[in-house]
Amino acid sequence: MSFNNNLKNKCLDKNNRLCLGLDIDNELLKDSSLEYMEAYIKDIIDATLDLCPVYKLNFAFYERHGHQGYKILENIAKYIDNSAITIADAKRGDIGNSSKYYAESIFEHFNFDSVTVSPYMGYDSIEPFTIYKNKGVFILTLTSNEGSNNFQKKMLGDKELYKYVIDLSNSLNTRNNIGLVVGATNVAYLTDVNKISKSLPWLMPGIGFQGGNLKESISIGEKNFLPLVNVSRGILRSGDGSITSIRNATEKYTGKIREIL
């Protein structure tokens, strides 16, 4: 089955579009040991797996612990296995030869279901990831940060740079396994993205802590194909940060999403 269909099925099965971002800050941990960190993440997964179709792991939060952080990434990807879709939020992208090794790493060694990639280096930096048809590739398009104004929204000839990135994404989608990263903080742009993003799933960061609009993101994304609403800090830092608080926040977001659907 193609990645995009598998992703959609998982979302329909759980009647949800929530992607829980497992971005573990030190402040979230009662105990600074890496054993505790790993156990804590597994507890979060156990407490939310019936609701969450997708988990995203931003590598930055693991890499700062060096090789031991990568060991945790290996363990967590294995722990989730086929019970939910995993996104390696690693923002990779290099010349073809190197991207081939990154694809091998993330899809074969770590066994993630999908990855985020940066488009700056062009088609041959992304292509090596796309040849795995059951694995997904989310291409940075319109990001949720202020710096998205520097280049992404600038006119490049007749249209904005991010629209050229969507054109490239469409042309790379021959295996139905490409998605776009579209910040939910860019609601004004979502309608435009929808016009040219042909049935691609959107990974939408920026909800919660960054203040993105949940309702608009879901309704426009749903019209396109599938919106994945990523929430990290908005859930992990809710209440007293206990597993119960995280469960409650996950239920609350799920409830809001189901209402909109």
Add this chain to the structure above:
Amino acid sequence: MSFNNNLKNKCLDKNNRLCLGLDIDNELLKDSSLEYMEAYIKDIIDATLDLCPVYKLNFAFYERHGHQGYKILENIAKYIDNSAITIADAKRGDIGNSSKYYAESIFEHFNFDSVTVSPYMGYDSIEPFTIYKNKGVFILTLTSNEGSNNFQKKMLGDKELYKYVIDLSNSLNTRNNIGLVVGATNVAYLTDVNKISKSLPWLMPGIGFQGGNLKESISIGEKNFLPLVNVSRGILRSGDGSITSIRNATEKYTGKIREIL
């Protein structure tokens, strides 16, 4: 001392501009164990350290071995320590909060001297790396691959996208620690880059295997501030791949560079 001055001093001390890329393919190894791989890299460093001011480690070649590959990165960075400049060729770039952790990882945990970053997400994805004034940040500008034609060379208003990236790089260079990645396969563009790249060092991949022009790269880069000519496969795969062959190829490239200087 600022990173760029430290880098220049190391290059002047060794009268060289060669950056040896330690991209270790399996094919290069007589024994597929990671212990052998680490020992082989250390042997290469021992055999070339009197000539090489800079070593670049592309993370793709290590990450495909998972957490054990990252362990090797930790060990190699420690092994080189202050005897040469190290570049973490990791092409990072994320929202500010995550980039801060990547900077912590690469500069504090792994203790690399510098990093390569992708500019697609804009200024706030790069800034967290730049606050370490003794550490360097090489920003992808004009890369050596074919995909550099997709976006980098396209007109964005009055000038090409890569020139806007250079403007941003200049404005981020308040601590004299920014550099540009400029492919040596883009000789036709080097004169243009030189016009607007104000005294930034250039990291120049594409020499050797990819067919870039050594003479032009060095003479134009030297006019600007400092060209770092990266060679990976062109040295690692020379002759029979033995340490003696690698030493000989390093001497050959050094000889050519010194002749041009």
